[in-house]
Amino acid sequence: MLQSISLWLTILLVVPVTATFLWVAFSRPAAVDAGELATRSYRLRDWTFWVLLAVVTPVFLYTLTLMPYGADPEAEGVQAVNVTGHMWRWELSQDEFRVGEPVQFRVTSQDVNHGFAIYDEDMTLLTQTQAMPGYTNILEYTFEQPGTYQVLCLEYCGVAHHAMVAELTVTE
Amino acid sequence: MSDTTMEMAVPRGPRNAVITYLATTVVVLLLMMVFGLLMRLEQAGVDLLGAAGFYQVLTAHGAGMVGAVALGSSAVMWYFLRRHVELSTGVFLLNLALFLLGAVLILGGIFVGGFAGAWTFLYPLPQTPMGLWTQAAAASFFLGLLAIGVGFLLLYIDIARALIANYGGLGRSLGLPQLFGRAGNPPPPAVVASTMVLIVNTLGIVAGAAILSMSLINLYQPGFEIDSLWAKNLIYFFGHVFINATIYMAVIGVYEILPHYTGRPWKVSRVFLAAWAASTVMVLLVYPHHLLMDFSQPTSLHVLGQVISYTSGLPVLLVTAWGALTNVYRSDIRWDIASGFVFLGVFGWAAGVIPAIIDATIVVNTVMHNTLWVPGHFHFYLLLGVVAMMFGFMAWLTRAQEKGDGFFDRLGFWTFTGGGLALVAAFLYSGASSVPRRFAEHLPEWAAYAQLGSVAAALVILGTLLLALRFFLGLKRVANNVA
Structure with a gap:
């Protein structure tokens, strides 16, 4: 189960990363104002950072509830x-x-x-x-x-x- | 503006030193790739090595690959850093000499003495040979790693000397004054990245030297006992930092080479400086993710391992990967295998950290730790990341400016890239199917994955062979390209 989730999550994230690199590699035509392009790109990057933070933080906190540590050696019924x-x-x-x-x-x-x-x-x-x-x-x-x-x-x-x-x- | 006029002249001594580094790197890489293929064939059911031979080759492959990648990426860093500060070619060559000495000691320990304690040499396996290797073989392996570590330490000391002499301190060469608002030009990317690397890797190498020295003493004086959990912490701190530093050294090639092709300079912003400063700290804190299945380790360290794994990739990746995409986007870039490899290297790094971060999630690690998922993700960002960046640098040094790439250059690029992606996919799929790593014999139902992995490894070797030939045949062009 966890293995399948990990594999599918990897595929779901690697595919758009690959597509983005290919799209950028073959992007045309040449931009006249590279400075303006960079400004827009870095504005998008800042947004991406906050979106990633908002999405990843709850996932991260949830996974911490599933940690395998802390078994009680004195527990009964085990x-x-x-x-x-x-x-x-x-x-x-x-x-x-x-x-x-x-x-x-x-x-x-x-x-x-x-x-x-x-x-x-x-x-x-x-x-x-x-x-x-x-x-x-x-x-x-x-x-x-x-x-x-x-x-x-x-x-x-x-x-x-x-x-x-x-x-x-x-x-x- | 042509490439030639944008490039600074490099005197013959440093130029030849860098070429010698790269030539050594590519020869060791090819040998270790063949070792990798032999291991995949063994797992596919072709009995070539036997179990004892397999684990010897495993030990050599791990140690050799880490060493080769460190050597090649340090050549990238040194080449570009010496544009900004005065570095000693003698110390640079001394590092290479100690590397070669270390390589002889390591290979001797393994293939003459029979040592097969893995490159991680987890205490007390090297001291418990069960009749398969001698004390001297284990000592030879330890001394070999120590020699290589000492070489890199000397190199970093020389780099620190040069940076301090030029900038007045490592904080300044990391760009901290500009990060915190002081006016003035920040240091160039090569200087910032080199500062980060020398800080983290000096600490990593010192930790590695400590556990290697303790292991050596224990080998001959077993009464000098080592705590196995402490040993693991020291080994993985050293190992993680050392291998990560290779990425941060090689990425300097991205900052320096891509702008040549796009005509857009790589600007150092405050975000860039903040990312490298944050990474300096985070690279040192992230190694506990290697010990998530050591339940006796304090839980706070496990949580730290997961937190920092999630965050440590972000700063530099969002700066470097996003920066590379922005630099290339609609730039009318001229693609050849040099720019192609550098761009591929950024992709391999950005994509490769995805399965790595997933694996660093504690609950996932309970079913992925020490499966083939792990070589899946580290081959992604090392083979298609660091090695691709190094190949980009080699191709750029030996580029034929008028003629451009030939058929065999493109064939080498695509064979390496296609083979590398298939190799990584086979590992990751095997890991998701619970196939253990470091197994000399696989169950029959796992053989197909190893067979696919073998074909992929053969393609990677073929691509590397073509690129190595191109590099050696193109050496005569280096003088014109950089003078």
Whole structure:
């Protein structure tokens, strides 16, 4: 979902930028008064700046309400799982979960930096956090569908980085 | 007015130094592009490297590309800055010598010693080789990066010396007095941009040197422990600032070359000065967006990373991209590959920051971080931005003023541009499909993206090869073009 929004938003913004550059590159005829043209252009730029500010600010503030941080380690009713990254395997205290119940993955590493990333059965990335030596990052996630999920490593960690995979099972 | 009369004479020594920089840049670029193609082929299912070889090539590609782009863009900055202040050609060449020394140490560490800790060398991966590389290989890599950093630091010290001698201080060469209302002519764009670059990159390089030195000590004295989160902060501060500085160095070519073609000078307004002053601060503050998935980092730094990512591109982009469009609009510009590349560079920068800003949104980063979306956006503004600006400068130095471009010049331009756009599209689409970056082996369902990426990379190499040949064959024209 977020991936599709990002892709479409990129296309929707890059296309007009491209069109503007092409339009300007082939603009004719030559202007007689370049100074007057520049004055008008920079007036438009100032307007564009304020419009961008007005459009982007609410979007920006809304996205801050969706931040993945601040999970409460004392919270009740969550399934707590200890996750440790090793070169090149995942060690999980539990790998079976229930749909609809929040899971707190408490992620650390025994050696180098790893990336703990959960993929669904269609190999779409759902969420992630870093696994770091000396730190525990708490990632809270609620599975909405039963099935088999994959854990991939998303921080380069050496020669078998791409093969560092684990499986999670989610049931009703 | 012809190009020749508008151009200032450049003595033989500095001229040859700049040419040597550009020649080195283009050779390293081509080699690193071939490495990039090899990686995409490996991901497409053509087993050429094996996993160990893939990660060695990945390490070389990252370090080599950052170095090559820094070298080429510093040539652009130095060439135009020396019109305004007196720079030392000796220091400029010393930087190149240290770069070459660093390159030998880095390539030796990788391909002789087997080092594959990635150019980001995140602690403690280089110190944890699992039998795949030696201590000496990791040390060679660290020392190589240090040598390159020292070279650039010396270059910036010389530039700072020259600016202070000429303008009386870095605040003045950044145009702060005129920004805050003092009368008088502001410094030219090349001076303002160079001042910003030397301020931010000096700080970036010092941070990089600190973590490299600590990593070297830890390599031989493991009791000297490093905090992994602090190490990441130092590495990404250094890495982000250093690679961003390449854009700000190369963009000087836009300010200087486009007006030659449009006949409209690039005026320094208070908005221009405000944008560069603001960017000086924001480039230093934005790096936390690389650590958005490090949940142990204070949340305030995550929010700062997102805020500054949204705002940092705006000032200079609204000044440079809008300025370039205004400069070209209905100017009756004569397009050749020099003006074309410079204009393409502005486009690549302006368009490339769009997926980058989206990725810097924390909630988006949870599903895009370390996917191929990331090389998608940085290839957009580096390959089609910085490299295009550098190619524009090279084409401008070697332009055939009477004859104009030939068929192969245009073929090189369009092959590079088309290949570059396809390369970026393949990366971005792969990222939106959740394909991880830095994977030696891809799932079968991801192979098609890598195959398309391989074809695109081959086109980029073909275009670059044509442009490199044109550059080397056109060197004899440089003396006439700039004398």
